[in-house]
Amino acid sequence: MLALLTRPWVKPLLFVLCTVPAFWLVGAGLLNQLGANPAEALIRGLGDWTLRFLCLVLLVTPLRHHTGLVVLARWRRMLGLFVFFYASLHLLAYAWLDMGFDLAELLPDIIKRPFITVGMVAWLLLLALAATSFNRAIKALGARRWQQLHRAVYAVAGLGVLHFFWMRAGKQLFGEVAVYAAILGALLGWRLWRHLSVRARVPA
Numbered sequence: 314m315l316a317l318l319t320r321p322w323v324k325p326l327l328f329v330l331c332t333v334p335a336f337w338l339v340g341a342g343l344l345n346q347l348g349a350n351p352a353e354a355l356i357r358g359l360g361d362w363t364l365r366f367l368c369l370v371l372l373v374t375p376l377r378h379h380t381g382l383v384v385l386a387r388w389r390r391m392l393g394l395f396v397f398f399y400a401s402l403h404l405l406a407y408a409w410l411d412m413g414f415d416l417a418e419l420l421p422d423i424i425k426r427p428f429i430t431v432g433m434v435a436w437l438l439l440l441a442l443a444a445t446s447f448n449r450a451i452k453a454l455g456a457r458r459w460q461q462l463h464r465a466v467y468a469v470a471g472l473g474v475l476h477f478f479w480m481r482a483g484k485q486l487f488g489e490v491a492v493y494a495a496i497l498g499a500l501l502g503w504r505l506w507r508h509l510s511v512r513a514r515v516p517a
């Protein structure tokens with residue numbers, strides 16, 4: 314069963330599957346199927362998918378480790394770029410549908426509302442990661458510095474949950490936030506545990 318994942322058609326299929334939520338949300342918006350407040354539903358739906366793709370990208374390494382399927386590493390860059398893609402659509406939908414692309418309104422809103430400031434910082438980090446996700450950037454930065462920079466994905470996960478928590482704090486709706494915090498906490502905890510156990514095994 315797991316061997317199926319190594320087939321060459323799996324990655325293109327995964328690519329197509331990753332685009333489905335975007336087509337579904339934008340299509341439903343165009344067909345007026347997003348409920349009474351379509352702008353809010355679209356912005357929030359895209360925010361949810363950004364967090365879901367963050368969980369998926371952070372799941373790749375533990376999965377590769379426990380299954381021994383090296384091929385999974387080849388999905389990581391693509392999934393990471395989908396995190397950036399959904400975060401950018403989320404930002405675009407907010408800037409267009411909430412703010413009418415009016416910079417005089419947009420910039421003060423980003424600064425004034427802390428949960429949006431936090432989202433913006435997360436997006437800027439994702440921009441840096443996406444811009445350096447190609448082989449030429451790895452060569453230019455050197456593998457060690459590139460790896461250090463790409464640890465910023467953990468900060469993005471923390472900021473993403475904080476952004477969601479802050480947004481929901483007004484209405485005291487923490488159920489979904491707790492689920493994402495638990496998933497991302499477990500995935501980051503796994504990395505910390507692995508890092509510490511590898512260090513403990515290295516002789517001083």
Ligand code: HEM
Nearest residue numbers: 353357360361363364400404407429432433435436473477
């Ligand atoms: C990694 C980056 C980001 C993540 C993971 C993220 C995630 C989310 C999530 C999960 C929600 C709530 C969805 C729900 O209620 O179901 C949300 C809402 C929202 N986010 Fe983000 N977001 C990010 C970046 C941004 C950026 C850059 C902006 C704008 C500058 C932004 C603006 C908003 C707004 C305006 C809402 C909706 C607030 C409302 O409807 O009252 N987010 N985001």
